[in-house]
Amino acid sequence: MPTEKEFLAQYDIGSYQRPSVTTDVVAFMIRSEDARNYRQNALNRLSILLVRRGQHPYKDAWALPGGFLQPGETVEACALREIREETNVLPASIMPVGIFSEPGRDPRGWIISAAYASVISESGITEKGGDDAAEAGWFDIALTEENNGVFVLELTRDDIRLRALLRERASRFGHTVFEIEDRGELAFDHAGIIASALTALREDAKNYDVIFDFLPEKFTLTALQKVQETIMNISVLTANFRRKITDYVEETDEYTQGAGHRPAKLYRRK
């Protein structure tokens, strides 16, 4: 009977077939659009980062940033590293979306992907293309349900419009899985990953958790409300939002100024 030490010494891990493991990251950011006149607050749009593939497969299609898991790192660290490489900033937070392992999802072979959603707080990001990426850019995201149960995922950037059709398959505590009916110009199964990530983000935003990650440390309640509204694609009444949010924030002494209207008190996450 071998000891544990002897067992491990003769153990050959190479005797099993192994998949390649990648992480794909849906990086969310809220982009401000200049208002119609200088007195108004900025408008918000939710957007995600996509890179244009410079190589086969899916050459010239748009894909999520991601890459292979390396020895000695966790999948979370891998996801953070990929976003860092692509944007030069570390995301404020990261959360698991699911593991995508459908056979045939990648024509290069047996490759499974751990998908994450991440939130990036501010603009001023220098996008840069890596080895695989010819180009990168932020796309506004919209996911709408058609009357027949089909979801339309639309990603737009200037005059580029990517459109994918999905069908909801299963849902468990905020993790919805989609089946891809038409991937449009998106690479791999990334349309499904994006839709799942948005659903997870919305689920998380329901309890006022992830919304703070979109903002700097100090923020106005109006800005916070706008984030919530932008993510959930709804509008809420100010009085009610403020009543619910009070438990999650604390006041600071500071105010905004010079905005052409009444200053707003700055708050901090509690």
Place this chain on the structure above:
Amino acid sequence: MPTEKEFLAQYDIGSYQRPSVTTDVVAFMIRSEDARNYRQNALNRLSILLVRRGQHPYKDAWALPGGFLQPGETVEACALREIREETNVLPASIMPVGIFSEPGRDPRGWIISAAYASVISESGITEKGGDDAAEAGWFDIALTEENNGVFVLELTRDDIRLRALLRERASRFGHTVFEIEDRGELAFDHAGIIASALTALREDAKNYDVIFDFLPEKFTLTALQKVQETIMNISVLTANFRRKITDYVEETDEYTQGAGHRPAKLYRRK
């Protein structure tokens, strides 16, 4: 410039280092304990399946059922297969818990694990040990928070009592991650996986979703309430539970009988 076909033909996937991928499954079942007298309904206890390791590493320690991902199957299919092999039944449902990839979590090498929680509906299961498993059994599970923020996970089966100490690290939409302070007699990082799975199960049970998977197709509302109470480790008032559950169930014509007290109407999931 190669075509996609040419690119794939010369693509060598073996040039990247790859981890081994396993699934570990926390199989939940509710076990009935005979009541003190024949007129009373049965008592419920929540339990999970553990197998005793017959090989190194962690020889003789208790571990979750699981195994290596095989080519051509999804991780969900792998999880279902492992439970099937161990219990001879297919779980009523399965849900993702997380992906565990901390370097060094497995002394055999670079092995990452996709963890799932599954629910098995009824008793009458023939447990059998597989290649790696000398023994298998259902352990009652209890997770309690100490006053200092440390969680105690206790698994008991007859006179076997496994005890692990954990610390909560992060939580996002019901997915709580634990750090292991003392793994007790549990193998690998399975104490953390079990605690995460139970947290996820409870989160899911909050909206009356997973609780039906513990019961046969037709059930009494009292049985359903007992499931809810057993999972959440709370007790609720019958009137309130029934008011909330009505949207999720529909009546049948059938009743229980011969139980020594008033018969109960059987319901079905809607």
Place this chain on the structure above:
DNA sequence: CAAATAGTGTCTCTAAGACAATATCAC
């Protein structure tokens, strides 16, 4: 003062929790 946002008060309605009361079977 006008334009715009910031911030508060309060009414209504629904849902959650607590508790009491009644119903029905096996023995």
Place this chain on the structure above:
DNA sequence: GTGATATTGTCTTAGAGACACTATTTG
């Protein structure tokens, strides 16, 4: 009838949503 569970009614209270109102700054 007794012991046990099954099932329903309703009171109170907390919270969500709606809406109206007041406050404060810049130009």
